[in-house]
Amino acid sequence: MTLFWILTAVLVLISIAIFVIPMYIGKEYDDEASRDELNKAFFKDRIHELEEESQEGLVDNQQEMVTDLQQTLLDDLPVTEKKQATYVSPAMVVPGLILIVGICYGVYGAVGSSAKVEAWHQAMNRLPELTQRLMGDNASNEPLSDQDMSDLTLALRTKLHKDGDDPMGWLLLGRIAIANRDGATAEMAMKRAYDLNPVDTDIRLGYAQTLMLSGQPGQSELARQLLRQVIKSDHTNVQALSLLAFDAFEQKNYQQAVDYWTMMKTLIGPKDSRTPMLTRSIERAKLRIADGDASKVAPDPTAIDETTTQSETQNVDTAKQVTATIALGKNVVLPEQGNIIISVHDADGSPMPIAAVKLPLSTKFPLTITLTDKDSMIPQRQLSSLSEMIIKARVDSDGNVMTKQGDWYGQSSQTPLGGETAFIINKQY
Secondary structure: OHHHHHHHHHHHHHHHHHHHHHHHOOHHHHHHHHHHHHHHHHHHHHHHHHHHHHHOOOOOOHHHHHHHHHHHHHHOOOOHHHOOOOOOOHHHHHHHHHHHHHHHHHHHHHHOOHHHHHHHHHHHHOHHHHHHHHHOOOOOOOOOOHHHHHHHHHHHHHHHHHOOOOHHHHHHHHHHHHHOOOHHHHHHHHHHHHHHOOOOHHHHHHHHHHHHHHOOHHHHHHHHHHHHHHHHHOOOOHHHHHHHHHHHHHOOOHHHHHHHHHHHHHHHOOOOOOHHHHHHHHHHHHHHHHHOOOOOOOOOOOOOOOOOOHHHHOOOOHHHOEEEEEEEOOOOOOOOOOEEEEEEEEOOOOOOOOEEEEEEOOOOOOEEEEEOHHHEOEOOEOHHHOOEEEEEEEEEOOOOOOOOOOOEEEEOOOEEOOOEEEEEEOEEO
């Protein structure tokens, strides 16, 4: 910001110079020079006229008239002693200077964005701190607020704009975008990271995940190739196996999905919390194989291992879900258009949602909603993996997953998996 204000001061000084200098530079000199040239031109024209009149016999005393013209020209020449700088009163200059400065900074104050520029610089200064907190490397273990996440995204984008050759920075931006359900930004960031470092396992997995979530056939094939490369170099990579299993199930290749999930069970062991989920997934895939029904709908890509058949939906394990009753505060005024975004977060206060649901504003309050693994946002982390959670609800008016000033919201207290909670939307950012 210091450099910015210095530059504005320089520009204002240039404007002042353009205003003041002409007032002190001798305009009189220019006027006198112009008058001298004009007199000479008149003299030459009159001499030429006298010659013509003399030839025609109209003038008898030509020489006397020429002498008179010369004397007149000499009398009208500018006097050297008068060539001095004209005095300019400060009373003439000061009001103009005040007006220039007032207009320059007044217009910027009215239409400029100095507050946003200052906030931008503050976000840039906080980038190291916010990155450490996101990665859990901060000793205070203080969770990131929604504003912190917004500042982190802004600072990270700025850093990558200046230093676009940082693959891990692009990977981090892609992961944040995935958590915020910003598919376009996630795919762009992951592709940039992959172009810079195509051999890094984390980058391959992140890029493959964004390609699969895009749902485009050509992109899905590229994702499979990336995942196979990861498995080829590390056949114990559980995340790659999970993504391949989901893709196989979606493509109705149930036997291959069973193989991948079986390999995962072997790798993670029977005591891992994901083992029961994998067992159920394998049983469902085998049921599809036994029925020979390839027309059933494939699972939601955000619930990679928790595909539920129609008969099983009626018997959802209540220990693997959470129910919230949400009311609207009396002072809350809903916008004309928008959505209600309900999200589940880890009880540690992490701003990244584990599961989310978007409802129209026409939804009647109070509303009761049950969230399960099918609402999970990240395939590798299901809602059922949380023992304690916080549920948030926000009135979104612009379709942007990031919060903005004026949004109404509410959140629950810590709620156990399988439990119920109630809260009110009555706070404002």
